[in-house]
Amino acid sequence: MNNKSISLIFALIFCFGFIPSAIAAGDLTKQTPIEVKVMLGDTKDALRFSPEQLSFETGKLYKLVLHNASSMKHYFSSAGLARSVFTRKTQVLGADGKTIAEIKGTIREIEVYPGGTAEWWFVPLQTADLKDLKCTIKGHTEAGMVGSIVIK
Template sequence: MKKTSSFISLFVAVAVFACMNLAVAAGDLTGQDPVEVKVRLGDEKGALRFFPDQLEFETGRLYKLVLHNPSTMKHYFSSEGLSRAVFTRKAQVLGADGSTIAEIKGQIREIEVYPGGTAEWWFVPVKTGTLKDLNCSIAGHAEGGMTGTITIK
């Protein structure tokens, strides 16, 4: 009986340890391929809009948000709510040839993208909610329609 009890205890301990390792492995976000989401800030005709202006993300997934400004004026992608709801892995500034010319780490509140420029924001959403604070903070741009909504599920 003592051998059976010891065997059962050992089996339970191994099973619990195996389950704990599976849980840790399932939570490892470093191996994910990013989901790419592209947003244009304005357009060639001077429209004050985000294209698209409704964004949806899912907690626990790695995203590469590609912000491109095809217009002739600079624009901001600004959302305090998104800044608080994500873990930022990095932000990158891309050169005209697509190469990375700068990398920013830490909390990002807004990204300014110059005419013809592109920036990437790599992040993992960690908090759900509907954020209605997406805007371009340049005077007159939000009032002109450069606003949006971000949903994190």
């Protein structure tokens, strides 16, 4: 094998291995979503998010399922996450788990009522290391209803 054919092979590896990933991947919001579940409080009314640490990757579609199994209202609020993502839609689920409302547009925070479930479908656009996840209901942040979000 001479130098020319070696460099041709490298050129082919380069073309097929690297360039396609640099080409636009089409409509990122039409991917199959990665489901991430977060509990807001729990049946014993703990003032916690579970899990408290969330991790996402840019360019992937997520379906963030927010469920409130407690007897009080809770917020899922992170200005940093809201700034870092493109929201495809938000869905509200009825008691039977079926979608009863779909909201289009930018989301800043979501309040979930006792027993309720909401889904936030989004694609992270920028990396971030956020410590601003909180429930904004009076006293809940102070009691520890906070969390962190990393976008890689």
